[in-house]
Amino acid sequence: MDVKQLRALVTVAEVGSVTRAAELLHLVQPAVTRQIRTLEEELGVPLFQRTRQGMRPTDAGQIMVDRARRALSELERARAEVQPRSGQVTGIVTVGLLESTSDLLAEQLVAAVGRAHPGVDLRLMTGYSGHLQQWLDEGDLDLTLLYNLDSTPSLNARPLVxxxxxxxxxxxxxxxxxxxxxxxxxxxxxxxxxxxxxxxxxxxxxxxxxxxxxxxxxxxxxxxxxxxxxxxxxxxxxxxxxxxxxxxxxxxxxxxxxxxxxxxxRSIVLGTARYGRVPPAVAVVARALVGRITTAVSREQWPSAELQTSEDAAGDG
The missing domain is CATH 3.40.190.290 (D-Maltodextrin-Binding Protein; domain 2)
Known part of the structure; x- marks a missing residue:
């Protein structure tokens, strides 16, 4: 199993066509077909159903697609971290924002990170707290805003607002x-x-x-x-x-x-994974996000909001 096979697997699943996947991967169609077939032989299970509507992942194929997508993302992140530009923090950081906060925070966060750390590839996802927590637990987010949540065995929750x-x-x-x-x-x-x-x-x-x-x-x-x-x-x-x-x-x-x-x-917290190292790029984005929130509250851009510390949260409990 190699990276080329994983890329072929994910691309075919996303576009539903070996021909289209070959175009996107800049390969000939037989090469993509061979990569998928070799992977199926190695795993001992079919990964796609060949239908008139195109290539559809089997149940086993969908499991492999999900895991392969995450593995490729981690490799991309590692490459960004180990090939830094001189004197710059680099890396890919995926941030989760509550839908209700995105209008206030998204553009300002992008601007702040872009000015201070142009080597950081910032990616934003919005959603409801339950979805964001699931994405953080699954490794799809590096940090996220959540609400009415305490620290758990899998994540740290820093009270903010x-x-x-x-x-x-x-x-x-x-x-x-x-x-x-x-x-x-x-x-x-x-x-x-x-x-x-x-x-x-x-x-x-x-x-x-x-x-x-x-x-x-x-x-x-x-x-x-x-x-x-x-x-x-x-x-x-x-x-x-x-x-x-x-x-x-x-x-x-x-x-x-x-x-x-x-x-x-409601209390909004900054959720981060409890285990593993914190890459420098994640740390600087976290500081930028907290700074933007602090500024918004102090300038009364966030109606009826109060900054909160860990001690405040313990008192509320």
Whole structure:
């Protein structure tokens, strides 16, 4: 088993065609076919089903594709680290951002890393906390923002920010930042909610129980952008972190107010793998991300957010 075989395997799986894979790999088609066949003979199992729709990985093939993709990524990262430019930190760093924070942090993080460390190849992925934690555990992320999470046997969680959740309504509702809204009042409206099982939904359901409120959920979605679109269109109110709706409130498309009775907060942490060395490129990107968050909170660009330390988090617990 060699790198060329792994590249052929992954490329055929991605494009579904040996012919197209050969073009992308700058090889002749028989060479790619031979690499796949040799790999299948070595493993003793078929890796693809040959169908009219193209090459589809078998169950064993999909396992190999997933592992091969990760192995190739690690080799690419190692090459970037061991071939540094003079005096520069180099390497590939993949960062996970919560969807609600991406508008505030993504461009500024890219700019800061690009200025200070042009040799770092920065890659950004956005998602919900549960997905980001899974990607970190699987090695697809080097560091990521997560929320309401303590350190676990597999990851370190550094507390960064504690932020309040907000009631979000159409602009015509006239909600204001200086006039908190009781949870029971929010629950009296039709609600556009995160899908059940989502970590934010878990926080909201717990608040509903504490306030003895019954929520009338009209629609559930796993997209914050869709949540906001449906509220703008008049399908109901929703509940989101302030960082996710600051721009919408500023441009007048939504109105929002902090929740009260009870207050609902989430804590954002920086998650990193607990084991293994921390490459210099990962360390400098982590510092840049923490710096950007600190700046955003201190400049009040992050609504109702408070910087948090490990001692603060222990006190909250």
């Amino acid at each position: 504690r932020e309040r959740l907000w009631a979000v309504a159409p602009a015509s509702a006239g909600l204001r930042a200086d006039n908190p809204v009781a949870f029971a009042e929010v629950a009296a409206h039709p609600l556009v909610m995160p899908a059940s099982g989502h970590a934010l939904r878990t926080l909201i359901d717990a608040a509903a129980a504490r306030s003895d409120s019954t929520m009338g959920v009209t629609v559930q979605t796993n997209s914050m952008r869709v949540q906001k679109q449906l509220v703008v269109a008049g399908h109901g109110w929703t509940i989101l972190p302030g960082v996710g709706i600051a721009e919408d409130v500023a441009n007048g498309s939504l109105s929002a107010a902090p929740l009260c009775e009870p207050d609902v907060w």
